[in-house]
Amino acid sequence: MRRRHAYRLRERGGRDARLLPAAAAxxxxxxxxxxxxxxxxxxxxxVASVAPAVxxxxxxxxxxxxxxxVPTALGQGLWHGAVVIGAACCALVSGGFHDLMTAGDPMVxxxxxxxGVSVLLDVTGPAMASSLRGMDCQTDARARGVxxxxxxxxxxxxxxxxxxxxxxxxxxxxxxxxxxxxxxxRFGNRELWLVVDDDxxxxxxxxxxxxxxxxxxxxxxxxxEQTDRLSGQGRILVPGLxxxxxxxxxYRPHVEADGRTADEIDETxxxxxxxxxxxxxxxxxxxxxxxxxxxxxxxxxxxxxxLLIPRQVKAVGVAAAYIVLTALxxxxxxxxxxxxxxxxxxxxxxxxxxxxxxxxxxWTVIASLLVEPELAHSxxxxxxxxxxxxxxxxxxxxSQALAFLMPDAIARAxxxxxxxxxxxxPIQVMMNPRIPLLSVPAxxxxxxxxxxxxxLGLAAVxxxxxxxxxxxxxxxxxxxxTLLLQRxxxxxxxxxxxxxxxxxxxxxxAVMAASEAVAVLIVMLIRRLMRRWRGRESPPAADGGxxxxxxxxxxxxxxxxxxxxxxxxxxxx
Amino acid sequence: xxxxxxxPLPYLPITSVPLPPDLGVEAVDGRDDPDCGASSAPSTxxxxxxxxxxxxxxxxxxxxxxxSRDATRLMLDGRRxxxxxxxxxxxxxxxxxxxxxxxxxxxxxxxxxxxxxxxTSTASPKSSASSQTSPPSxxxxxxxxxxxxxxxxxxxxxxxxxxxxxxxxxASNASxxxxxxxxxxxxxxxxxxxxxxxxxxxxxHRARNGRxxxxxxxxxxxxxxxxxxxxxxxxxTVGP
Numbered sequence: 062m063r064r065r066h067a068y069r070l071r072e073r074g075g076r077d078a079r080l081l082p083a084a085a086a087x088x089x090x091x092x093x094x095x096x097x098x099x100x101x102x103x104x105x106x107x108v109a110s111v112a113p114a115v116x117x118x119x120x121x122x123x124x125x126x127x128x129x130x131v132p133t134a135l136g137q138g139l140w141h142g143a144v145v146i147g148a149a150c151c152a153l154v155s156g157g158f159h160d161l162m163t164a165g166d167p168m169v170x171x172x173x174x175x176x177g178v179s180v181l182l183d184v185t186g187p188a189m190a191s192s193l194r195g196m197d198c199q200t201d202a203r204a205r206g207v208x209x210x211x212x213x214x215x216x217x218x219x220x221x222x223x224x225x226x227x228x229x230x231x232x233x234x235x236x237x238x239x240x241x242x243x244x245x246x247r248f249g250n251r252e253l254w255l256v257v258d259d260d261x262x263x264x265x266x267x268x269x270x271x272x273x274x275x276x277x278x279x280x281x282x283x284x285x286e287q288t289d290r291l292s293g294q295g296r297i298l299v300p301g302l303x304x305x306x307x308x309x310x311x312y313r314p315h316v317e318a319d320g321r322t323a324d325e326i327d328e329t330x331x332x333x334x335x336x337x338x339x340x341x342x343x344x345x346x347x348x349x350x351x352x353x354x355x356x357x358x359x360x361x362x363x364x365x366x367x368l369l370i371p372r373q374v375k376a377v378g379v380a381a382a383y384i385v386l387t388a389l390x391x392x393x394x395x396x397x398x399x400x401x402x403x404x405x406x407x408x409x410x411x412x413x414x415x416x417x418x419x420x421x422x423x424w425t426v427i428a429s430l431l432v433e434p435e436l437a438h439s440x441x442x443x444x445x446x447x448x449x450x451x452x453x454x455x456x457x458x459x460s461q462a463l464a465f466l467m468p469d470a471i472a473r474a475x476x477x478x479x480x481x482x483x484x485x486x487p488i489q490v491m492m493n494p495r496i497p498l499l500s501v502p503a504x505x506x507x508x509x510x511x512x513x514x515x516x517l518g519l520a521a522v523x524x525x526x527x528x529x530x531x532x533x534x535x536x537x538x539x540x541x542x543t544l545l546l547q548r549x550x551x552x553x554x555x556x557x558x559x560x561x562x563x564x565x566x567x568x569x570x571a572v573m574a575a576s577e578a579v580a581v582l583i584v585m586l587i588r589r590l591m592r593r594w595r596g597r598e599s600p601p602a603a604d605g606g607x608x609x610x611x612x613x614x615x616x617x618x619x620x621x622x623x624x625x626x627x628x629x630x631x632x633x634x
Numbered sequence: 635x636x637x638x639x640x641x642p643l644p645y646l647p648i649t650s651v652p653l654p655p656d657l658g659v660e661a662v663d664g665r666d667d668p669d670c671g672a673s674s675a676p677s678t679x680x681x682x683x684x685x686x687x688x689x690x691x692x693x694x695x696x697x698x699x700x701x702s703r704d705a706t707r708l709m710l711d712g713r714r715x716x717x718x719x720x721x722x723x724x725x726x727x728x729x730x731x732x733x734x735x736x737x738x739x740x741x742x743x744x745x746x747x748x749x750x751x752x753x754t755s756t757a758s759p760k761s762s763a764s765s766q767t768s769p770p771s772x773x774x775x776x777x778x779x780x781x782x783x784x785x786x787x788x789x790x791x792x793x794x795x796x797x798x799x800x801x802x803x804x805a806s807n808a809s810x811x812x813x814x815x816x817x818x819x820x821x822x823x824x825x826x827x828x829x830x831x832x833x834x835x836x837x838x839h840r841a842r843n844g845r846x847x848x849x850x851x852x853x854x855x856x857x858x859x860x861x862x863x864x865x866x867x868x869x870x871t872v873g874p
Contacts, residue, residue, distance in 0.1 A: 073703040079710055080718070116723060123716040140710035147719040151726040162733060217736040226832075259832055261823070431725040432732070 075415070080423035082141055083148040087430050090152040091437035098160045105157035112150035119143045148427065156434040168218035171209040171243040172253050179208035179240045180255060181267070182220070186392050187281065188231040188312040191223055192249065193256075198229035198312040201251060201392075205236075209243075219435075221249060224257035228264045229312060234274030238265040250439060277388050283526035285311055287533045294547040295540025297331055298347070302511070302543060303518030305349035306391045307335065334547065339493065341554035342482075342500025343507055343546065349390045350445055351399040356516055357382045358403065376410040383407065389522060394436060395445035401425040402449070418453045422446070440492055447484035455480035462588070465612040471505065478504040483577055487570040494565035496573075499553045506549045514542030813873035814846045825869045832858060846872050 098105070123143055163169070171178045186201035193199065204216040222231075222239065231237075241257040257263050270278070281304065288299050288308065297308035309331040338344040358379045365375035387400045405421035426446055429436055436442045460476035467475070478501050486496065497503075517539040525532030553559060563569050595610055611619070626632075710718075812821055814836070822833035832855070839855050840846065849872055852858050858866075 068705060069709055071703055071705040072707045072709060073705065074707060076706045078706045078708055079714075083718070083722075113723075116719060120716055120719045120723075123712050123719065126712050137709060140712065140715040143715050144710065144718050148722055151722045155726050155729045158730060158733060162737060215737060259828065427722070428725055431722070432729045434729075 077417055077420040082145050084423045084426040086145045086149045087152040087427050090149045091156045091434050094156045095438050109154045109157045112154050116147045116150045119147055155431050159434045166216050166218045167207045167214040168204055168216050168253050172245045175244050178243050180204050181206040181238050183236050184231050184233055187233050190310050190312050193223050196223040197225040199223050200231045218253055219251055220253045220255050221251040222255045228257050232270050234270030236268030238267055280526050284522045287525050287536045291540050298543035299539050301347035302515055304390050337550040337554035340559045341503040341550045342497030343503050348395055350395045354399045354403045357386050376407050380407045394439045394441035398445045422449055443488050444485050447488055448481040451480045451484040465614055474505055474508050487573040490563050490569045490573045494563045494569055496561040496563055498561055499559050503553045507546050510542045510545050514539050811871040814870055815873055825866050
């Protein structure tokens with residue numbers, strides 16, 4: 062009993078891991094349910110009706126017993142078990158109903174039959190270059206109604222629409238009636254495809270996009286016009302760093318309105334560059350994630366502080382900036398995660414509390430997965446969350462350990478890379494079974510440039526529609542930054558030691574996780590051996606003191622100071 | 635001085651720095667007191683003079699290393715568990731509400747229903763029924779009664795539903811099929827499955843490589859794949 066009281070006294074409020082079991086339970090239940098849905102099917106209805114009763118029963122028990130706060134292991138097991146079971150039941154209900162809806166959608170039966178359908182849809186993403194051979198463009202959309210086999214039905218499926226030529230006039234936020242063939246996806250993260258017929262009237266525009274979508278389209282279009290005037294790597298990488306879309310994935314009609322044709326990007330060179338980035342481990346820079354949001358928030362906060370704006374107004378400003386940024390960049394699951402976590406940070410700033418990354422991340426994961434269970438099997442969301450979990454949990458211990466061996470700045474940059482890579486490598490191996498061995502030096506090399514280049518790119522997005530020459534200037538400077546990225550990727554991505562092939566699939570991921578655990582154990586063993594060899598493992602003295610021996614960095618620092626005094630003379634203040 | 639010597643405070647580490655006698659602080663002699671352990675020493679801590687506690691360090695790293703609170707927060711109690719479960723149930727109900735809303739968009743399907751009825755019931759050619767602004771390539775609604783089941787074995791009766799607005803019917807031979815070697819772009823465009831750009835590409839292929847010798851050569855044209863070929867095969871032929 063006394064030990065538990067002692068633990069409660071030793072708890073620190075700034076590292077709040079109380080919801081970690083619940084987040085893990087929600088994610089694993091949704092994954093299990095997704096994998097087992099086809100075999101279990103309609104039985105979900107029975108389970109789903111029992112689950113809420115279980116949750117409410119647990120809540121009632123808790124309320125009855127909540128007068129006693131039991132710090133023993135049994136008590137803690139009870140409370141944590143209640144929260145985990147409640148979270149698992151909620152996840153089961155949410156995932157079960159979502160899967161029931163998507164399985165019963167008329168688009169699925171149309172895709173099974175692979176026949177022509179007429180679909181009323183809302184376009185939810187921008188038009189991009191098609192990943193399907195033979196078609197010109199693709200876009201993501203949400204079906205609202207399907208005319209299939211003479212029957213009109215309501216639908217809510219998420220589909221990817223492939224089209225060619227004149228049918229590629231998709232405007233984000235617009236409503237269309239489209240005729241084409243529905244099929245099941247062969248790749249990609251949408252499970253249903255709609256291949257538009259090559260016909261004059263296969264696409265009918267029935268609803269204009271809202272003014273917000275039109276404004277976003279104008280901003281993006283002006284920015285991409287400026288990046289099109291860059292050469293080579295700038296044209297590919299600057300949109301990637303800024304908006305999350307590589308230059309070759311942007312859809313460009315072959316003939317502009319005034320007859321000018323946009324030069325096509327050399328596809329082979331672009332694919333080679335993409336491979337170089339993947340092999341050197343810096344491909345994550347081309348996906349929008351928390352870094353953009355942190356930059357924008359820091360910008361708004363600093364300017365607010367300089368202008369002596371009160372904290373609540375600054376928080377509202379940061380929230381507005383987050384909303385604009387989420388709308389501008391190309392939609393993706395990692396953007397969703399970063400925006401949700403940013404929302405928690407804004408809320409903390411509003412009520413005046415210091416933000417906590419781990420608690421915010423746990424709540425983000427739980428809320429996102431309950432509201433949108435499809436994110437549980439989305440690679441982008443999983444990679445993004447794993448990277449942030451790694452950074453939040455592992456960054457500090459690793460940087461403290463490395464600070465003994467290298468200067469502080471390098472230790473911090475290296476520890477961020479290692480901490481982010483440790484949880485994401487198993488997931489990455491499932492997508493792409495190669496391990497980038499040189500990712501730590503690659504990330505170290507590019508770290509100084511990334512923030513500034515991203516800021517320049519975002520500034521260019523903000524001004525290109527108003528003052529195109531200024532936008533072009535900003536984009537040219539940004540492309541100087543991406544030149545460094547490209548050189549680094551080429552240099553480190555093409556050596557013989559860049560890539561370690563690995564087993565793919567879930568088996569490869571399990572082996573990867575096991576190897577990481579073994580590597581961590583080896584590192585800890587080496588540290589203990591070094592400490593024992595250096596004689597610092599003596600037990601602490603009676604008054605709490607520990608024996609001191611200078612670390613390698615401290616010895617280097619002393620040597621450097623002595624050398625400087627010897628060579629340049631003592632400092633005169 | 636009959637009082638017992640004061641106990642040193644338990645959390646202050648003791649150092650053996652001798653204090654000046656006029657400070658007013660009692661010096662503790664631990665050797666006389668059997669209750670004090672070996673941790674007490676003959677003088678109190680220098681830090682007691684400065685008023686600095688062990689937890690009062692200024693630098694973050696020092697705070698991290700020697701703070702008394704260093705454990706991750708993991709303990710729950712009943713009230714917090716109840717609040718967490720209530721928040722989870724709230725999120726679940728928000729999720730299910732949005733799900734129900736998505737699947738009941740009756741307004742949109744009504745709007746589209748009229749358009750689909752137009753498409754399926756009217757057989758008049760090229761009625762410009764669209765009243766909204768739309769891109770020029772998709773501004774007219776054409777009746778497509780065979781849309782629901784475009785199987786490759788459809789009978790040639792669809793030729794009656796293909797609105798032939800161009801008077802140049804010389805390119806279609808007696809059975810109503812369009813000859814690939816003599817058709818114009820407008821005639822190719824009227825085929826269900828060939829659009830204006832594909833028609834242009836067929837003409838370019840014809841100009842570059844000479845006449846078509848069989849319908850299967852359409853596979854060489856960019857934009858025509860196997861499925862499209864099966865769709866347009868009933869309407870085209872290759873003349874002598």
